[in-house]
Amino acid sequence: MIRYDALESLPVREALPGLTRALDECGTTVLVAPPGTGKTTLVPLALAGLLGEGPERRVVVAEPRRIAARAAARRMAWLLGEKPGGQVGFAVRGERVAGRHTRVEVVTTGVLLQRVQRDPELSGVDVVVLDECHERHLDADTTAAFLWDVRETLRPDLRLVAASATTDADGWARLLGDAPVIEAHGAAHPVEVVWAPPARAVRPPHGLRVDPALLAHVASVVRRALAERDGDVLVFLPGVGEIARVAGLLGDLGEAEVLQVHGRAPAAVQDAVLSPGERRRVVLATSVAESSLTVPGVRVVVDSGLAREPRVDHARGLSALTTVRASQAAARQRAGRAGREAPGAVYRCWAEAEDGRLPRFPAPEIKVADLTGFALQAACWGDPDASGLALLDAPPAGAMAAAREALLAVGAVDAAGRATERGRSLVRLGVHPRLGRALMDTGGAGAEVVALLSEEAPREYGDDLAGALRAARRGGDAYGSRWRSEVRRLRALASEEVSRRDAGASGREAGASRLQGGTSGPEGGTSGPEGGTAGPEGGTAGPEGGTSGPEGGTAGPEGGTAGPEGGVRAGDGDDRVAGVVAALAFPERVARWDGGSYLMASGTRAEVGDGSALRGAPWIVVAAADRPVGSRHARVRLGAVIDEDVARWAAGALLEEGEEVRWADGDVVARRVERLGAIELAVRPYDDADPELVREALLDGLRREGFGLLRWSREAEVLRQRLAFLHRRVGAPWPDVSDEALHARVAEWLEPELSRARRRADLERIDAGQALARLLPWASGEAARLDELAPERITVPSGSSVRIDYSDPQQPVLAVKLQEMFGLHESPRVAGVPLLVHLLSPAGRPAAVTADLASFWRDGYKGVRAELRGRYPKHPWPEDPATAEPTRHTNARLRR
Structure with a gap:
């Protein structure tokens, strides 16, 4: 039974005529509607014709987070007097609740991206609503670009709606072919803004670190809000760790119940948050509660002013989530939670003077995140450099080049950047290409570890990947349940890909005709915002954000199950399996103990904690890392012990052996070196170095230490000074004798002495004055005027x-x-x-x-x-x- 009273109370209803007219006339539109107006719930039902008006259509709604997708589906089903799975369903990674009568399906953007890759025409879908598009997640931007491409080339009848409460409406309108912008001016309740900055200055966030003083201040503001206001309190914090710390600071509030909601929270807790409570509640939440969710009973919001966004550390070849100041758009979204049901208040934990300096919108992930997964999606779509995609922001050229290098190394693309069959298989797996490579190269035997690395693991699991694996198996929490579901999904997909590969080997022609992209098995989707590659809460690996791998690096073996030299074998224990999988995914992060820290093959140094099970192992592989405040080195947040054989095997593409001649410690050093990236495995000196390499080393020494390495008599020094004077006073033909100019013309004045030199002592015997005299203008006869002019x-x-x-x-x-x-x-x-x-x-x-x-x-x-x-x-x-x-x-x- 349809709940018409609830539907009629939603303010967005007044915008429906204009919205449907815009879609009928243009096929695309941008819907801007304040929080609580019903854009997420009423609009899809109306577009699907489920309210008794308009034609019947099948509508897909894309949400950035799993919790929002489930909540939206439950809410719409309730409005229809049903349960999810009937006319309204949902699909998130590893779970789908929908049937043949489903007309509105709410999915995560990652799931929708996989569907578009599998079936570019989106057969049977009439309307796609991209909800909360202001958040600018990478999967959402990619999906929008693909859908516009589909509409322009295959499905001109496909209707597209970009919806948000706060967004760059003009930008989205241009992107969707000058689409009309429809605004809903809902009857939002007033929200009073209370500025509540800390009494003393707190340190700005760095990486994942948040000043404990700020968290203590947030807890005190929560107590203040409980005393000054009625209703439930919704508190926004950047991550799971901060939620746990503030919960600990609040302790037992007596009259109020403390709930924690985030992407890893158990379903029961999520359901409890989205249902009215019997007593007053304090809900500690990450950005999952910013949009798409109505937390009933909330009259007060406490905003820490912080958020988590992905960043790439180019200097260290690591990418991870980092804590940043929340944008003005996010602050408005958060404040709006307090006025959904009645007048409310928002306590902002920063000064009013700071508010105008906040960024207007969150940083688009395409500008700051690891683009390896995006580059593979674009390659499988047939646009390797993404130049033909309709994107609000073009991907940075450097990040795309690094991503293509990584994809080339794992065999996902060819030299021209086109997707290979292996690359299309990796897309179907729905995890970061690095993890997909590890899954495929272990024949599915590494599914448990890949699932663990695909989503942020609880911090209490520790930094030892094998230990975390055992903890996940024991865990009866929500993470453990989700992990087991993901393991089943990955094993099924790995088995299908092996079968697909075997079938392809015997019938290449049939295999080549298969549709590009696609997915199989349970509804997958890429590693999206909720525990995926570039989401606000879970990076690819590791506690509180982890990493999604350097933009680049190389990978070892490219196909098949890992062999006995270093791969997974029958009967291998957790430690070996964890190490092999992590090394396959992150070969440039295999690391050897060296001088009190670990040196990775990439050249980055990393440290482990004193009590870590990894400490002291000769070799490890770093699956996740960050950089603490004030530290020059990375810190291992998740890693595995390996042996040298695994390191050599997994990072085989980085293995080099050759002659090395360089200037070091004040002289020419010639040696034969076997190295694994930056790690020197074996070094042997030798005497018969290539003369040209020796010459280059000597020149490097002169560049580093200067021409003082030569023998400068008093006469030589005076000659250089006289020439410098004439060059400045007269100019040509008198030569420039500055260090830079002498380096540029070294072949003219320092040969043949330089070609005969082999070491520093030989340089010290070269008469600089005699050599410098070769630069005098002898050919023109001007050299004879040196004593006349100077x-x-x-x-x-x-x-x-x-x-x-x-x-x-x-x-x-x-x-x-x-x-x-x-x-x-x-x-x-x-x-x-x-x-x-x-x-x-x-x-x-x-x-x-x-x-x-x-x-x-x-x-x-x-x-x-x-x-x-x-x-x-x-x-x-x-x-x-x-x-x-x-x-x-x-x-x-x-x-x-």
């Missing part, structure tokens, strides 16, 4: 030959005793530049500095004479130096 010495009035100091190429210096310059009215010049004359006292100390002798004799000399005459009475101090006889002798010598 003489090494100059004859002063006394007859002395005095050296010119060219160390300052802007103005050379002539240091000479004052008495030797008597009678000279103008400062001497070189290449037209007046010398800066340092007039020295009889003791050789500067008495005056001038570039204008005439001015000095006229104005400055009197003061110098008065000061020094009494100190040096044996030397001449005439009253008129301009006419005096220059001399380098004392008065006594002059009288003789």
